[in-house]
Amino acid sequence: MHDHAKGNRKGRAGRKANDVKADLIAVVVAVINRDPCVLTIGLEAVLPSGPFELAHRSLQSGVRVWVEQRTGQPLGYIEQLYTFADRDRIGADERAISISYLALTREEDATSSTRRCWGTWYDYFPWEDHRSGTPAMVGDVLRPRLFDWAHNAADSATRLERRRRAGVAFGFDDRAWNEELALQRYELLYEAGLVEEATRDHGSTALVSVPGRPMIADHRRILATGIARLRSKIKYRPVVFELMPPVFTLLQLQRTVEALAGRLINKPNFRRLVEQQELVEETGETSVETGGRPAKLYRFRHAVLDESIAAGTKLPLARG
Amino acid sequence: MHDHAKGNRKGRAGRKANDVKADLIAVVVAVINRDPCVLTIGLEAVLPSGPFELAHRSLQSGVRVWVEQRTGQPLGYIEQLYTFADRDRIGADERAISISYLALTREEDATSSTRRCWGTWYDYFPWEDHRSGTPAMVGDVLRPRLFDWAHNAADSATRLERRRRAGVAFGFDDRAWNEELALQRYELLYEAGLVEEATRDHGSTALVSVPGRPMIADHRRILATGIARLRSKIKYRPVVFELMPPVFTLLQLQRTVEALAGRLINKPNFRRLVEQQELVEETGETSVETGGRPAKLYRFRHAVLDESIAAGTKLPLARG
DNA sequence: ACCCCTTATAATCACATGGAATATAATCGG
DNA sequence: CCGATTATATTCCATGTGATTATAAGGGGT
Numbered sequence: 001m002h003d004h005a006k007g008n009r010k011g012r013a014g015r016k017a018n019d020v021k022a023d024l025i026a027v028v029v030a031v032i033n034r035d036p037c038v039l040t041i042g043l044e045a046v047l048p049s050g051p052f053e054l055a056h057r058s059l060q061s062g063v064r065v066w067v068e069q070r071t072g073q074p075l076g077y078i079e080q081l082y083t084f085a086d087r088d089r090i091g092a093d094e095r096a097i098s099i100s101y102l103a104l105t106r107e108e109d110a111t112s113s114t115r116r117c118w119g120t121w122y123d124y125f126p127w128e129d130h131r132s133g134t135p136a137m138v139g140d141v142l143r144p145r146l147f148d149w150a151h152n153a154a155d156s157a158t159r160l161e162r163r164r165r166a167g168v169a170f171g172f173d174d175r176a177w178n179e180e181l182a183l184q185r186y187e188l189l190y191e192a193g194l195v196e197e198a199t200r201d202h203g204s205t206a207l208v209s210v211p212g213r214p215m216i217a218d219h220r221r222i223l224a225t226g227i228a229r230l231r232s233k234i235k236y237r238p239v240v241f242e243l244m245p246p247v248f249t250l251l252q253l254q255r256t257v258e259a260l261a262g263r264l265i266n267k268p269n270f271r272r273l274v275e276q277q278e279l280v281e282e283t284g285e286t287s288v289e290t291g292g293r294p295a296k297l298y299r300f301r302h303a304v305l306d307e308s309i310a311a312g313t314k315l316p317l318a319r320g
Numbered sequence: 321m322h323d324h325a326k327g328n329r330k331g332r333a334g335r336k337a338n339d340v341k342a343d344l345i346a347v348v349v350a351v352i353n354r355d356p357c358v359l360t361i362g363l364e365a366v367l368p369s370g371p372f373e374l375a376h377r378s379l380q381s382g383v384r385v386w387v388e389q390r391t392g393q394p395l396g397y398i399e400q401l402y403t404f405a406d407r408d409r410i411g412a413d414e415r416a417i418s419i420s421y422l423a424l425t426r427e428e429d430a431t432s433s434t435r436r437c438w439g440t441w442y443d444y445f446p447w448e449d450h451r452s453g454t455p456a457m458v459g460d461v462l463r464p465r466l467f468d469w470a471h472n473a474a475d476s477a478t479r480l481e482r483r484r485r486a487g488v489a490f491g492f493d494d495r496a497w498n499e500e501l502a503l504q505r506y507e508l509l510y511e512a513g514l515v516e517e518a519t520r521d522h523g524s525t526a527l528v529s530v531p532g533r534p535m536i537a538d539h540r541r542i543l544a545t546g547i548a549r550l551r552s553k554i555k556y557r558p559v560v561f562e563l564m565p566p567v568f569t570l571l572q573l574q575r576t577v578e579a580l581a582g583r584l585i586n587k588p589n590f591r592r593l594v595e596q597q598e599l600v601e602e603t604g605e606t607s608v609e610t611g612g613r614p615a616k617l618y619r620f621r622h623a624v625l626d627e628s629i630a631a632g633t634k635l636p637l638a639r640g
Numbered sequence: 641a642c643c644c645c646t647t648a649t650a651a652t653c654a655c656a657t658g659g660a661a662t663a664t665a666a667t668c669g670g
Numbered sequence: 671c672c673g674a675t676t677a678t679a680t681t682c683c684a685t686g687t688g689a690t691t692a693t694a695a696g697g698g699g700t
Contacts, residue, residue: 018341018342018371018372018373018374019339019340019341019342020339020340020341020342020372021338021339021340022338022339022340022342022417051338052338052340052405052417053338054338054415056405058405059403059404059405059417080402080403082400083379083400083403083419084379085372085376085378085379095374097342097372097379097417097419099403099417249648250648250649251647251648266687266688266689267648268649268650268651268688268689268690269687269688269689271648271649271650272687273687288696288697291645291646291647291696291697292645292646292647292648292695292696292697293646293647293648293649293694293695293696293697294647294648294695294696295647295648295649296648296649569677570677570678571676571677586658586659586660587677588659588660588661588678588679588680589658589659589660591677591678591679592658593658608667608668611667611668611674611675611676612666612667612668612674612675612676612677613665613666613667613668613675613676613677613678614666614667614676614677615676615677615678616677616678
């Protein structure tokens with residue numbers, strides 16, 4: 001019965017011509033000192049990755065193996081991001097597929113390791129951090145460069161469309177900033193030739209790139225995919241707690257969410273939402289390390305993992 | 321520079337041992353006569369699929385090629401669902417990866433074809449259609465069978481947990497029905513050994529299966545993934561219009577959404593939401609084929625595809 | 641001891657959202 | 671001309687959520 005399943009109808013036995021190499025690649029996230037950090041290896045900006053092998057029980061376990069082996073970082077929560085055929089190898093006789101994953105951990109969980117390197121993801125995407133208001137570079141650099149790009153379009157139709165896309169993505173023209181559009185923003189900058197990867201891939205238009213550290217190959221795009229997914233997911237699933245220590249104050253929890261979202265949250269509303277959803281329970285202890293009045297310590301109610309599959313764990317992200 | 325990218329460190333050149341076969345598999349959806357239908361080939365319940373080949377420009381174009389070649393159905397909207405390593409081939413020296421896609425079309429777009437076969441997806445998931453109230457089988461069959469399964473757990477902890485998971489997924493114990501949990505429901509039934517695929521895969525517990533047509537291999541699980549994704553997506557992206565004819569009445573639009581969601585929507589609220597989001601515009605014409613007062617005809621405002629990336633196109637799904 | 645600064649916790653207001661019910665309009669068939 | 675049927679418009683009300691203000695509890699300096 002299984003023999004028909006997904007079989008290649010024209011001669012499947014022994015046919016290897018179309019077989020591909022499958023790479024696993026991970027966006028490993030932790031929040032360190034109020035900064036959202038991503039795990040890279042070596043000195044260059046390289047995400048941990050490795051080939052999917054026969055020995056791996058599953059794709060997920062393959063990701064765990066590679067990341068732990070190369071960085072000493074054990075992974076907790078893992079979720080698949082996206083699968084794509086590598087652009088830069090198209091045309092060759094060998095073909096590769098990359099299967100990307102998002103992983104959430106805490107820095108302290110790591111064993112001693114050599115090549116591990118945590119860096120805030122706002123080094124790669126400086127325009128994404130709006131916790132202290134809209135970064136100056138958005139108005140000073142991105143806006144004029146993107147409007148130039150729109151203006152230089154061939155016909156007026158694409159001029160208008162580029163202008164609108166830029167406005168939606170970056171909140172120009174009195175539009176609201178939407179933190180979930182991290183991927184669209186990066187892809188727009190790539191399309192406009194304003195990031196190093198674009199000029200590197202095509203070689204053609206050698207414009208001066210916009211601020212923001214590039215990564216190897218298409219890793220920055222994969223990272224943007226992970227950021228966008230995480231920013232979307234924290235609004236309806238209690239995944240933040242994967243990034244928290246076992247015990248924490250509500251403000252620490254809020255700062256973590258703010259680090260990921262890149263924007264500030266209204267404090268009373270945040271508390272109300274967390275409490276009324278019964279996401280946490282008091283430990284009974286308090287923490288004096290906060291500076292002012294001692295803060296109650298909380299722990300995550302793991303029971304909600306069963307319940308909230310249905311519920312929808314929303315988080316109130318401020319508008320202005 | 322590209323040479324380092326995602327390279328297998330231990331000898332990548334010419335190493336083919338870990339190469340895999342990559343299959344593309346599609347969940348092609350259309351709504352026909354108020355029924356949500358999925359495209360299958362042949363007489364058996366088989367989703368269209370084919371191997372990813374060197375000739376394909378991208379994964380997406382590979383999906384288009386295979387579906388069109390095997391069913392004559394041109395695809396409009398396409399979106400990646402999930403990638404997984406086939407369970408049933410693990411252990412063999414050959415390994416396969418399946419990359420699944422969700423596609424939305426209209427039946428009329430098809431050219432004449434032989435093996436094409438549209439069937440309502442509620443044939444495969446009869447417990448998912450709540451448009452005429454909760455199906456009798458949920459209370460009469462699923463509930464007792466699932467509670468039996470929970471009761472037969474080894475320890476009391478898993479007994480409780482199984483019971484709660486069943487309650488959340490199917491809305492037992494005064495919980496609300498959540499149409500988006502289609503995948504969880506199928507996986508729960510699989511785990512409980514209540515669908516044919518479970519007994520087929522393991523051979524062990526030969527329980528009498530629950531109503532609902534099985535599919536080949538894990539195709540029913542892929543279909544459930546597609547249904548869940550679509551039911552979730554129609555709430556915040558205007559993808560319904562991919563399934564509509566160029567011109568339609570608001571009630572036709574509502575019936576389409578209801579078919580997908582498997583539940584009824586409050587009519588005035590639906591109209592209000594669609595109109596205030598400016599998703600559609602009047603054509604000026606009316607349709608008399610509706611029986612009563614002539615209905616205004618509308619067409620989709622394609623401009624919102626640029627705008628609503630940010631907006632969030634919600635749809636009001638009734639609670640009771 | 642007192643004041644002030646800081647942070648935590650609580651209570652309240654105002655508005656938008658969205659579910660539900662009701663009222664009115666237009667066509668068809670007897 | 672009447673009633674059945676469907677479309678369209680209006681209103682009501684509970685809830686959710688953003689925002690503001692008030693109160694509590696600690697530390698540190700004078």
